[in-house]
Amino acid sequence: MSLLEVEDLTVHFKIRRGLTRKSIDTVHAADEVSFSLERGTTLALVGESGSGKTTVAHAILGLNKPQKGSIVFAGRDLLALSRGTQRTARRGMQVVFQDPYSSLNPRMTVHDLVAEPLRVGSEISGDALRERVVELLEMVGLGTQHLWRRPHEFSGGQCQRIAIARALALSPDLMVLDEPTSALDVSVQARILTLLHRLQIELTLSYLFIAHDLAVVESVASAVAVMYLGKIVESGPTATIFEDPRHPYTLALLASVPSPDPDRRSAGAALSGDVPSAIDPPSGCRFHPRCKFRMDVCDQEIPPLEDRDGRRIACHLPRDFDLSAEQEAARAARSTAVVEDRQRSRARPRGDETPVPKMPRRW
């Protein structure tokens, strides 16, 4: 059985105005989103800004209230439980946010930041608590010399390590990683990704990885779900989606990987225009105003998400429609970006962490 099974998850937000807080509109942030995550694996949710990735993650974490659907975590349907029982059941899932500086309280020491979830969610105290805090810091590559420092004394990479140690405190099964490396520079990103990979193997963690960097997604995820305007348009094993993308939005997303070489920027034109408003999403297929393959049926009928060619896909295009030219453009854009990314990484000085001042050791 999967560790996490999300079925038909729908999250709408009301826009209210005036003294009476009258509802004047509805934001369709996520509509009938379905996916599953196996134990010990990584599922990446990808898509442009406004596609609903973070809304789905927040619904799983209990930070917003879905209108419809189910979230089955470790065999229990969270949305069918009372609030108190939901809180207990969600101890098995933790989150790491994008910005390590704003996710840590600047007034607290590292010791208190990591000890806080243990004080709230476990029985341990005193020496056992300190030992557990040190153990968690060592798991993420920090040591006792860091215990009494505050977040402003650390680099971005070190702060993200503290955030990871804090997330590991209650021994979760699932970690929701909300763009955990996008605020870090390239060499630090690589170290954090290596750390996450090691922790996943050692602790059999499952990751729901939210990202827009497709090169990172390809290297860390075993499965990918592509979202557009609140809906999953294509999902499946990473190798299948990256080597043989079939949905026009996935193809455009892969072909739009930016390249610093001006001679290679033509591929970026694959995805033109902005994501339409989620307040009034387009009829039929939500991608139809930007899709170069749209047909008459596309703005009239919502394409169902169905199993096809080793993945799930929502598109009216016939199974044998020739997409080889677009697939080739997507592959070329990806390989160029990967080569240039490696060259940039090699050009950077190694060593991620900024020097930190020596502080007196208090225990």
Ligand code: SF4
């Ligand atoms: Fe394009 Fe139509 Fe497929 Fe939507 S359903 S992606 S508009 S071809």
